Amino acid sequence: MRFNPPLEEGRLIRRYKRFLADIETVSGELLTIHCPNTGSMLNCQVEGGQVWFSRSNDPKRKLPGTWEIGETPHGRHFCVNTGRANGLIEEALRAGVITELNGFTELRREVAYGQEKSRIDFRLDYPDGPAYVEVKSVTLGFDGVAVAAFPDAVTQRGAKHLRELAHLARDGIRAVQLYCVNLTGIEAVRPAEEIDAAYAAALREAVASGVEVLAYGVSLTHEEMIVDRRLEVLLGD
Numbered sequence: 001m002r003f004n005p006p007l008e009e010g011r012l013i014r015r016y017k018r019f020l021a022d023i024e025t026v027s028g029e030l031l032t033i034h035c036p037n038t039g040s041m042l043n044c045q046v047e048g049g050q051v052w053f054s055r056s057n058d059p060k061r062k063l064p065g066t067w068e069i070g071e072t073p074h075g076r077h078f079c080v081n082t083g084r085a086n087g088l089i090e091e092a093l094r095a096g097v098i099t100e101l102n103g104f105t106e107l108r109r110e111v112a113y114g115q116e117k118s119r120i121d122f123r124l125d126y127p128d129g130p131a132y133v134e135v136k137s138v139t140l141g142f143d144g145v146a147v148a149a150f151p152d153a154v155t156q157r158g159a160k161h162l163r164e165l166a167h168l169a170r171d172g173i174r175a176v177q178l179y180c181v182n183l184t185g186i187e188a189v190r191p192a193e194e195i196d197a198a199y200a201a202a203l204r205e206a207v208a209s210g211v212e213v214l215a216y217g218v219s220l221t222h223e224e225m226i227v228d229r230r231l232e233v234l235l236g237d
Contacts, residue, residue, distance in 0.1 A: 001088055007052035007068055007222040015045050021067050023051050033065040036081045042152040042195075044080075044139055046073045051080075052222045069220055072183075077220045079182035080140040084225060086121055086138035088218060089180055092227035099230075100214055101131065101176070114164035116199070131174035134161045138181045138189055138215075147190035147234065148181050153200055162202040162211070169210035177206065179215040181231055188232035189215040204235055 013022040021035040033053055052069040067080045070191060079085075086109070092098050093107060104124035111123040122133040140152040151158055153165070166174035179189050191200035208215060215231040 002158050002224045006029050010051045012047055012049050012051045014116045029037045031064055033067050034063045035067050036083055040153040042140055044078050062078045069103050077184045085135055085180040087225050088225055115167055116160055116164055132168055133176045133178055135178050135180055138179050139181050139183050146187040148183050148186045148189045151192055151196050154196045159199050159202040162206040165211045166206040166209035168221050176212045181215055181217045186217055190234040212226055
């Protein structure tokens with residue numbers, strides 16, 4: 001996924017009201033831009049840290065730009081814009097990067113399904129039946145550790161999605177939880193049990209029901225983002 005034009009660089013002054021960020025550009029311009037992330041961004045944002053943002057020429061927009069990439073206190077880069085994850089994964093699926101899911105004949109997004117009236121991120125159709133793939137964007141990391149964790153805040157919606165996947169798997173339908181790790185310097189991902197024990201329990205129950213769990217890492221620059229490597233999944237006890 002290329003940024004065209006490439007992202008501009010700045011410095012974070014503050015993030016507030018969840019969706020707003022004040023920044024200073026390299027030229028000294030002070031801007032308030034959109035922060036497209038509903039999570040806590042735990043261990044990610046740091047005042048004074050580097051930011052990379054896209055500008056908008058849309059006169060209907062209230063804010064002039066969008067915060068796309070940030071720098072953590074540990075010097076890692078992370079994708080702020082959670083809306084990028086599904087586009088990245090679609091590119092990777094179509095390019096055959098996610099080898100476990102190769103061979104599909106059709107890809108559909110946001111398909112209604114499930115007992116709790118959900119929408120799956122991707123339905124992939126194969127000659128022998130469909131696969132349902134739920135994507136989560138991961139940015140929570142820890143200093144000195146190459147293991148990321150999900151979620152960064154309690155997520156009842158995330159647990160609901162795992163229940164839906166588990167129902168599918170028990171019915172003999174292929175179901176996949178895919179973590180898109182939008183944080184550099186990571187080799188593995190785990191459930192953040194210390195933040196949301198219910199989600200961690202739901203993940204282990206889903207795996208016991210037959211849900212597949214995959215994790216892939218993303219390389220980030222001011223010019224592009226690309227899914228480029230398989231990561232280990234650590235489920236714990």
